[in-house]
Amino acid sequence: MGAYAMSDANAHPGIATDHALAGRLPVLLSGRIYTGFGSYLLTFTAIAAASYSYLVGTALIGVGSTRLGLVGYLIGLVLGMAFVSLAGGALSYRYGVDTVDAGKAALGMRGSLALLIGVLVCTLGWANVLLAMTARGAVRVLNAGYAGPVAGTEFEVIAVGLALLVVLWLLVRRGAGWMERVATYGAGTQLVVALILLGAVLYRFGVTKVLITDVPQSQAYSPDRITQLTYAVEFGVCNSLGMLPYMGGLARLVRSHRHLVGPSVLGYAVFGAFVIAAVGALATAGTGQADPGDWIPLVAGARGGTLLFGVMLIANLGALVTQVYLAGVSVQQIRAFTRLPWSVVVAVVLIPGIFVTFNTRWVLDHVMNWLAYNGVMFVGLSAVLFVDFFVLRREHVVPAQLFAARPGQQYWFWGGVNWVAVAVVAGATACYLWLFDPLTLRAGVWFRYAGAAVPTVVISSLAYYLLMRLLVIPRGIGSYRPVDAIPAPVEVKL
């Protein structure tokens, strides 16, 4: 039993800091590892600047206009990150708690399970997609110049995939400090590779040619130019809102409020997702090839291309390490995991990767689309989290209550779930899918004017605010007024 405010806060500070950084304990200001603008920016760059972002660039051309695709995507990325960096990160930054613990004030102690599922699905889903891409790409690099098939055999892919898992385990088990370092080097390397490739594309095909090369209008997602722009904005906004599950785990490691928004917007939206996607889009426009493994040798030559492709794959480790670290922290919401050594937690988190290495083709064919669909739930969740913390709670929660999982405590709501929040998230998901289906790309009548994510966020924010003011706060549920607070001490447990 841990009674709140019962013991010396300064006892064994080093041990507590280590447990906090590798687990669910709140990270105090003194223990936070992101002390500068650059390192936090590069971690966000690392998450976005990975092989999959080149493929997004290829998809952007599909809107019908390469230029509108790039401009719209950048607008959407910035818009989404500006919102989600606070919706998902503010409470975590304020109290040093993980995404899932931060969500308990709005969703309830058990309702926050939805965030846990979201964190694990997103971090492990994207990590395993990247693992499959990296394993297949690495075999291609290793076989370049030999007489055998360039794609290699499945046995080689499996061997490389398993070796990657071992490397990941060795890196992530070293904790948050190593995560930050690997992400920094990974992001920097990806950006250098991307800029070299951009230079090669522009040199080989010319700026004008790649910018005016569009897919045939018959193959465009829409013949209408405004709708083409809106499609690209929507891809950007949704990409950024998909960062919601990542935000808390990183924001709780930030020391200064000056670094909460700018580095995430610049690092993820501009330097990471946009730059890499732009290179992918322009290269595809120039070469007609979608896969980086196919167009890189065409723009950088056989040897140079193989070298750059190999470096790019190694730099994927930045994104992989960050995602596995965040999954390892969040999985400790399950109490049994809090008792395990961090290295064992990391090993457990990597177990799905073993399945992936044996089925890389299947993962690449099926999981990416499914992940895009799954991200829809974060549109409503981000609206609920933002309104709850900034508007209804006026930026104040009782951190001990985030660890007080008993009926009658402040964030228990009804049976541990804030059903109003759940209803708003469900309604937001339905509203979004009515406006736009991300799998079939079917767009409703209103999509042309504002896309789907922006109106859904606005509508669900208003709905959540009104429903909470009418149904929940007057009943004294959820402790939205100081008078409703439950006096300390309370029982807190991991």
Place this chain on the structure above:
Amino acid sequence: MTQRGSEPFAASSSNLDQELAQQLAALAADEDSGHSATRRLAPALIESAAWAAMALAVWAVVAWSL
């Protein structure tokens, strides 16, 4: 920070609960002092609003030009 990069050791759940209580006590003391650096979120809100406003303005201008 101390011991950066070293692997946290396994701890019994009761030890962890005690550490949690210590961390929360430190957080509460920081809050009560009224000087917590993390209280200042208004500049972050303004920065976020500025980024969003800029993105919306560019969107409107580009759409208008089409």
